[in-house]
Amino acid sequence: MSVAAAIQRIKSTLPAHVELVAVSKFNPIEALQEAYEAGQRLFGESQAQELVPKAQAMPADVKWHFIGHLQTNKVKYIAPYVACIESVDSLKLLVEINKQAAKIDRVIPCLLQFHVAQEETKWGLTQDECEDILNSEQFANLRNIRIDGVMGMASNTENEARIRADFAQIARLFAYFKIHYFASSPHFKHISMGMTHDYPIAIKEGATLVRVGSGIFGERMYQNHYK
Ligand SMILES: *Cc1c(COP(=O)(O)O)cnc(C)c1O
Numbered sequence: 001m002s003v004a005a006a007i008q009r010i011k012s013t014l015p016a017h018v019e020l021v022a023v024s025k026f027n028p029i030e031a032l033q034e035a036y037e038a039g040q041r042l043f044g045e046s047q048a049q050e051l052v053p054k055a056q057a058m059p060a061d062v063k064w065h066f067i068g069h070l071q072t073n074k075v076k077y078i079a080p081y082v083a084c085i086e087s088v089d090s091l092k093l094l095v096e097i098n099k100q101a102a103k104i105d106r107v108i109p110c111l112l113q114f115h116v117a118q119e120e121t122k123w124g125l126t127q128d129e130c131e132d133i134l135n136s137e138q139f140a141n142l143r144n145i146r147i148d149g150v151m152g153m154a155s156n157t158e159n160e161a162r163i164r165a166d167f168a169q170i171a172r173l174f175a176y177f178k179i180h181y182f183a184s185s186p187h188f189k190h191i192s193m194g195m196t197h198d199y200p201i202a203i204k205e206g207a208t209l210v211r212v213g214s215g216i217f218g219e220r221m222y223q224n225h226y227k
Pocket of ligand 1: 023025046067068194195196197211212213214215
């Protein structure tokens, strides 16, 4: 299936309140251009050194979401380009995003990434870690970041019940933090969850952003020059 056909097919299944993040990591610029010509404007990248040249090459109306683990020393490179950093998992990172955003007079939208999957290796916050961040004096003083919601990944398994439970847990965390910390913020409204193999389940559990890569661009070629 062509990139354009895959985008049309996926979009036709999305409810109106769900936006498609086309995860273009490891794909060449030509593939992104094909998606752009098919009407796609929201792209997800997981590495700073890949996002920056792509953002410079693609039209200015593309919105870029950073979805990978972000090291603090890379924030300065992506700060001018990102519409959202979905993968915030520490206060240290938020402080650095705030600092780099202030330098260029921006407010950068962020999502809080939670760890709910069974695997040990996935990044992300626990509920307690997140509460510690939000209750800290340092957080209260950040003027150049904005928290727009939460992000997470389900366990890497074929077990649908497990996947559903993981997404329900992410949605529960969203509801908890909405009520207790962001009740007065109209911006705190996003739940980013669901990838190629599990996004229909994520939508049923409340996703507002789904991040689909291989389902659009095909299996990633990790041996290409972006690796
Ligand atoms: C790569 C990636 C995706 C997309 O995964 P696919 O299985 O290719 O759809 C989604 N979210 C994150 C955080 C990713 O790193």
